[in-house]
Amino acid sequence: MACLQLTDKLDDYVDGALPAAERGALDAHVAECASCRESVARERWLRSLLKDYGDAAVPLPDDEYFDAALERAAAVGARQRRQRWLMTGFGGAVAASLAFWIVTSAPLVTPDVNEVPAAGIPAVTMTLAEPRTVNLVFSAEAALEDARLTIELPPGVELEGFPGRQRVSWTTSLRPGANLLPLTLIASEKADGELLHARLELGDDGSSFYVRITAI
Amino acid sequence: MQFGSNKSGSGRGQFERLLKPHMPRLFRLACRLADSRADADDLFQNTLVRVYQRLDELRTLTDPASWLSRVMYNLFIDDRRRYARERLRVVEEGRLPGRGIDGLAAAGADLADVLRGERLALLQRALAQLGEAQRVVVLLHDAEGYKIREIEAITGDPAGTVKSRLHRARQRLRELLPDLLPDDGTFS
Numbered sequence: 001m002a003c004l005q006l007t008d009k010l011d012d013y014v015d016g017a018l019p020a021a022e023r024g025a026l027d028a029h030v031a032e033c034a035s036c037r038e039s040v041a042r043e044r045w046l047r048s049l050l051k052d053y054g055d056a057a058v059p060l061p062d063d064e065y066f067d068a069a070l071e072r073a074a075a076v077g078a079r080q081r082r083q084r085w086l087m088t089g090f091g092g093a094v095a096a097s098l099a100f101w102i103v104t105s106a107p108l109v110t111p112d113v114n115e116v117p118a119a120g121i122p123a124v125t126m127t128l129a130e131p132r133t134v135n136l137v138f139s140a141e142a143a144l145e146d147a148r149l150t151i152e153l154p155p156g157v158e159l160e161g162f163p164g165r166q167r168v169s170w171t172t173s174l175r176p177g178a179n180l181l182p183l184t185l186i187a188s189e190k191a192d193g194e195l196l197h198a199r200l201e202l203g204d205d206g207s208s209f210y211v212r213i214t215a216i
Numbered sequence: 217m218q219f220g221s222n223k224s225g226s227g228r229g230q231f232e233r234l235l236k237p238h239m240p241r242l243f244r245l246a247c248r249l250a251d252s253r254a255d256a257d258d259l260f261q262n263t264l265v266r267v268y269q270r271l272d273e274l275r276t277l278t279d280p281a282s283w284l285s286r287v288m289y290n291l292f293i294d295d296r297r298r299y300a301r302e303r304l305r306v307v308e309e310g311r312l313p314g315r316g317i318d319g320l321a322a323a324g325a326d327l328a329d330v331l332r333g334e335r336l337a338l339l340q341r342a343l344a345q346l347g348e349a350q351r352v353v354v355l356l357h358d359a360e361g362y363k364i365r366e367i368e369a370i371t372g373d374p375a376g377t378v379k380s381r382l383h384r385a386r387q388r389l390r391e392l393l394p395d396l397l398p399d400d401g402t403f404s
Binding site: 011042043046047049050051052053054056058060061066069070072073074076077078142143145175 | 228336354358360386393
């Protein structure tokens with residue numbers, strides 16, 4: 001009976017994972033049973049061999065190897081991160097509709113379907129001389145550092161705080177997930193579906209998105 | 217929520233600082249999972265690339281060791297699945313996956329070293345006959361000293377499953393190595 005118990009509990013017995021009482025009973029049995037004593041010794045031998053294998057089979061490379069691996073990873077990782085973002089964030093009308101919302105009142109609300117033309121370009125209608133906040137939401141899969149964001153405005157539409165400027169450009173970083181850019185626009189002239197052009201550039205890559213502006 | 221203001225270059229430095237202490241252990245894990253040193257190099261490198269892409273996540277972790285191992289393990293499993301599909305095409309060419317790392321540490325000239333080398337080679341052949349899941353678990357636990365809960369965190373398998381695989385792997389090794397004896401031929 002005790003031999004069977006040891007067979008069942010051999011792993012835990014050798015690992016020292018049995019409760020004290022159970023271990024004590026098996027200790028007593030092993031002391032008297034030559035066959036079980038050999039089983040335990042064989043198991044311990046196998047464990048020591050596996051440990052020896054662990055030490056012998058993996059000679060560690062030197063620091064130079066690790067430094068070069070880090071260097072390559074940073075270069076490749078940064079490139080792939082940029083490429084993935086450009087593909088998923090601005091890869092066409094469907095992708096863009098997921099990655100970029102335009103909100104005419106509350107932030108992070110998708111536009112009224114009636115304001116989105118069939119072509120998939122978001123649209124906003126403004127009243128002349130009345131400031132209107134348009135929230136642009138950029139969805140980035142991973143952080144993007146030092147991206148260049150440029151906003152080009154249609155004629156007669158200005159960005160609050162930048163009078164007389166049709167083009168405003170600055171460097172920014174995007175966090176993973178949704179990044180909100182509120183733009184307060186003021187129309188001084190009528191506009192009939194003119195395009196606001198938002199362009200994000202990172203290194204040699206870049207992508208554009210458009211918002212149709214109507215001012216009445 | 218507004219646009220962030222991370223400065224260029226800080227990510228690279230942080231990446232190195234956060235990763236470096238874990239690299240030897242991560243490299244060993246790659247060797248344990250992969251079939252050859254070349255595959256281990258690839259797995260290790262690809263893991264670093266993946267981690268770089270998830271640097272923001274890494275920054276938030278207080279104990280990144282398990283997370284890093286998990287990233288590597290998931291990549292390994294993905295590669296395995298891909299390989300399983302590819303293998304359907306190459307099996308006719310007689311190519312089967314290799315097992316074990318290329319070459320054990322060099323044995324010395326004396327008899328004890330030669331015997332040790334032979335025993336380790338036998339063990340390596342026995343390990344190669346285990347199923348993938350059993351082989352990984354027994355190597356992580358018994359050769360590398362990972363705890364059950366650590367293997368649970370890496371593989372995503374419940375502790376009970378890990379323990380049961382470990383038990384079956386050892387049982388199979390005992391069957392495959394019935395004549396393996398210590399240097400003096402005794403256990404007493």
